[in-house]
Amino acid sequence: MTGHARISIAAWGATVLGSLVLTPVFSGPFLFISAFLCALVTGIGVLLQNLRTPRIVVPIVQLFVLVELLSLFFLHGTMKFGLIPWKATALEFNSQMVDAMDSINRFSAPLPQDSHLTLFAVSVITATGLLIHIIAVQLRQAAWSGLLLLIMYTVPAATVHGGLPALLFIPPAIGYILLLSAEGRSRLSRWGRRISGVSHLDAAEPVEASALGQAGRRIGLSVVAIAALLPALLPALPEGVIGNGLAGGGTGNGLGASISSTDPMLDMGKNLKRGDNVVALTYKGGSPGGTYLRLTALDLFDGNTWRISQRDSPHKITGDLTAPSGYSGDLSKVPQTSMEIDVTRTFRSQFAPVPYPLHSISLKRDWQYDAEALDVVSSDGSIVAGKKYKLTSYDLQPTPQELHDSITTSAPDQYTSNVPQRTPNDIKQKTLEVTAAAGDNKFEAAVLIQNWFRSGDFTYSTANAKGSGMSALEDFLLKNKTGYCEQFATGMALMARIIGIPSRVGIGFLPGQAGKDGEFTVRMHDMHAWPELFFQGIGWVRFEPTPSARVSATPNWTVPATGDSTSPTTAPTTVPSTPGAGETLGIDKPRHDPNLPDQSGIPIVDSGNWFTNGGGQIIAGVLGVGLLLCIPWMIRAATRRRRFLRPPGREGAEGLWAEIRDTARDLGLDWSEISTPRQTGQWLLTKLPDETHPAARKLARGIEALRYAGDADPELDLRPEASAIRKALWARAPRRRRWRARFLPPSWRWYLSRGSTEASDLLDEFDLLLARLRSLLFPNRRPHTN
Incomplete structure (x- = not known):
């Protein structure tokens, strides 16, 4: 096989093995399709190189072939004449990539088996395979291709919740080693033919320096073994140690949550369902009963996701913010409330939690706000974690009568009244x-x-x-009627748009739990979503459709002026009734959701005991370390027991001889591998007491006879002699050496070294097997070098 063909096949194998790390992320037949397409592209490359095609032409042709194959498999309907990729193909490809990125942002792994996700995975793998082929074959720099394999591994490792299984690191590592081995063999083949070897069958093959090849195999085997065993032996680190989420890592235990500007709704759902209920922030001031704190408002609904619409140029925070959108009264007469917010380092968000409508805030540099939503966001991608700031907000208090008399003549923007065309008629009918x-x-x-x-x-x-999404909302509104705040908020927002009320969805926090000195504590499970509806002259007003199992009371201003008996129960008169300030809410969670706050509004944070607060982990860690230290002793004890249980005969005698050898090594004696049994027996006499000399002579002569004498007794039983010799060696050894022999026997390390050697020799035998197969398949083929 030519050198470039060998490296090409190794590059294909490395790509396929490396792509195995994507199996926890994607589902469906993406791996088989990718392997097949990469094989075709690789075959084209090998064929062109065999035809002496200029090196620069090969990757160009491979790229065209790859585009053609992807188009035929996934975008056939857009191709011109059903064969040629055209403009429509490129547009459809881009559209499916956008859909795939949207799904990746929305769903947690494993992703659903959709065509656009399969196309995305196959495109990534095949493109990576082509780049590996170019780097390893065309540029002859196989070592650098490891960066691509590392990237392919680190992406799912950083995004899959809980991390990837440690064993998934092994396939990319093996693929990389095979690629390096193939390139090294190709390089060495230019030196000439091998002058020594273990088989005449491979003598005609290109040179492969045996010592160097074996050393490479041993190093590679050790790397794979370390990569497989080390993660299993070391304790797992919390995600926050290295950093997880949007940016940075928190202090303390490393736990926290993130809210990004890309998909706040998705991040909120993750924090509620899988996040730890750690403290997000504390605040003082605001309304006496607590304040809703909003991060941002989602005003764009395309039928699939609720997102932040394209915004105009943001405003720098230099003083007072602009007036709240839609309010036509005299703001100078509206009372204001002051607050001081302290965000913990465990809450990583590009948005600053603030009440609505905000009047002023002490965050200045690197922070900006949107005039319509009045949300505060960083201008450079930094996060609010660890920030402490002061603010003032308008204490607007619309009455039910004012809202009842309000007439909305037009939408405040082009987004918040839009009802997607594919809204099911069943939802519209239910709304009416x-x-x-x-x-x-x-x-x-x-x-x-x-x-x-x-x-x-x-x-x-x-x-x-x-x-x-639309299908999820239809199922929620009309069928199962089970969900959390995301479904309730988006469901009411859509129904409001259907009847002509502009709406958007606010993302933020419930007021939290009151503490000493007027301080409120807000935890991650206090994250919440609510609809905001627009009324002319008043502006954006918060509603609360989430059931009492989550929020016990609705805003006071949502009680109709007519006093309809079907209206929600009016909250206590002491409760503030402002769209920017929260009420004193009773927070209740379903019994099957014990991680969320209870009916009193106090988050369930079990203080636990010493065992649950880390003591159990300490005990498990100590036991694990103890078990790890006992592994050499257990292996040695099991090996000794197996040797003495063997029946008399040649195999049993050799096992007993090996046991005496290992015992001598464990006790620090200089056992020689090159000495004959008789020489070793004479050496043993110098280490044993006189009463054990006959047993040593019988054991040594018995082994000698079994090895070299044809008429030796095949049923020779040497177990009594071996036992006596072992006990005598053990009795004469110093106490310190006996303890070391128990817990860290040197013979165990020798077996590890021997196992590595035998594994490497197995790789050599595999290489020779391939040489034999080539000789059988192509007996008259003359080797040639690359």
Whole structure:
């Protein structure tokens, strides 16, 4: 086989083995399709090189072949004449890549088996394979291709919740070693033919320096063994130690949560379902009963996801912020509340938690705000973790009568009134049915929708992982009626748009738990989503459709002016009724969701005991270390027991001889591998007491006879002699050496070295097997070098 063909095949194998790390991320037949396409591209490269095609032409042709294959497999309907990729092919490819990235951002691993995700995975793997082929074969720098394999491994390792299994590191490592071995053999083949070897069958093959090849195999084998064993032996580090999420890592135990500007809704769901209920922030001031703190508002709904729309140029924070959108009153007469917020380092967010509507904030440099949403976001990608800032907010207090009399004549923007075209008619009909009693009054209709969600027909549960896409909303609204705040907020926002009320979805925190000195503590499980509806002259007003299992009371201003008996129960009069300040809410969670706050609003944070607060881990760690230290002793004891249980005969005698050898090594005696049994027997006499000399002579002469005498007794039983010799050696050894022989026997390390050698020799035998197969298949083929 030519050198370039060998490296090409090794590059293909490295790509396939490296792509195994993507199996926890993607599902479906992406791996088999990728392996097949990479094989075709590799075959084209080998064929062109055999035809002496200029080196620079080969990767260009391979790229065209790869594009053609991807188009035929996934985009055949867009190709011109069904064969030629065209402009429509490129547009469709780009569209599917966008859809794939959207799904990757929305769903946790393993991703669903969708065509666009399969195309994405296959494209990544095949492109990586082509680059590996170019680097290893064309540029002849196989070592650098390891960076691509490392990237392929680190991406899922950083994104899969809980990390990848340690054993998944082994396939890319093996592929990389095979690639390096193939390149090294090709390089050495230019020196000439081998002058020594272990088989005449491979003598005609290109040279492979045996010592160097064996050394490479041993090093590679050791690297793979370390990579496989070390993660299993070391304790797992928390995610925050290295850094996880948006940016940076928190102090303390490394636990925390992240909110990105890409998909805040998805991040909120992850924090509620799988995040730790750590403290996100504390604050003082605001309304006496606590304040809702908002991160941002999602105003764009395309039928699949709720996102932040394309915003105009952000405003720098230099003083007071702009007036809240839609409010037509005199803001100078509106009272203001002051707050001081201290964000912990465990909450990593590009958005700063603030009440709505915000008036001013002490965050200045590297922070900006949006005039419509009045959310505060970093301008350079930094995070709010560890920040402490002061702010003032408007204490707007709309009355039910004001909302009842409000007439919305137009939408405040081009996004918040848009109802996706593919909204099912069943949802529209249900909305009209729920709001029929309101007549033409938008506020009354909004309250009826809120009341419908909180009427008892719906169940609050964080187990709903279907998200807030159109199909998920249809299932939630009309069928299972089970979800958490994401489904309730987006469901009401969509229904409000259907009846002509502009709406968006706020993402932020519930007021949290009151503490001493007027300080409120907000935890990660206090994250919440709610709909905000627009009313002319008043602006954006918060509603609360999430059932009482999560939030016990609704805002006071959502009680209709007519006093309809079907309206939500009015909260206590002491509760502030402002869209920017929260009420004193009773927080309740389903019994099956014990990690969330209870009915009193106090998050369940079990202080536990010494065992649950780390003592159990310490005990497990000590036991694990103890077990690890006992492994050499257990292996030695099992080996000794097996040797003495063997029946008399040649194999049993050799096992007993090996046991005496290992005992001598364990006790620090200089056993010689090159001495004959008789010479070793004479040496043993110098280490044993006189009463054991006959046993030593019988053992040595018995081994000598079994090895060299044809008429030796095949049923010779040497177990009594071996036992006596072992006990005598053990009795004469110093106490320190006996303890070392028990817990860290040197013979165990010798067996590890021998095992590595035998494994490397097995690789040599595999190489010779390939040489024999080549000789059988191509008996008259003359080798040639590359």
